[in-house]
Amino acid sequence: xxxxQQIQIDIDEEKGKGEYSNLVLITHSPSEIILDFARxxxxxxxxxxVSRIIMTPQHAKLFLKALEDNIRKYEERFGEIKIHGxxxxxxxxxxxx
Numbered sequence: 001x002x003x004x005q006q007i008q009i010d011i012d013e014e015k016g017k018g019e020y021s022n023l024v025l026i027t028h029s030p031s032e033i034i035l036d037f038a039r040x041x042x043x044x045x046x047x048x049x050v051s052r053i054i055m056t057p058q059h060a061k062l063f064l065k066a067l068e069d070n071i072r073k074y075e076e077r078f079g080e081i082k083i084h085g086x087x088x089x090x091x092x093x094x095x096x097x
Contacts, residue, residue: 019037021038022039023039032054034052035055036051037049037050
């Protein structure tokens with residue numbers, strides 16, 4: 001059985017404040033997955049990228065699995081996360097009628 005290694009993480013105060021993002025643009029090349037986290041304000045025609053994360057496809061897949069696991073745990077504790085309106089259609093959760 002593999003032992004889990006404990007990792008200490010250091011974060012400076014400015015990064016610790018975080019950035020709000022309500023939009024993510026995802027692109028890729030054969031060797032990278034690029035996540036541009038952006039903030040779009042109501043009534044404005046353009047979004048501002050607040051952070052860009054570049055990772056290998058392998059790390060992106062591990063990130064996806066960790067995110068799925070955390071969303072499952074969140075929903076078990078707080079209830080289903082609902083996605084409403086146009087977002088459902090754009091993401092393919094609603095069948096076109």
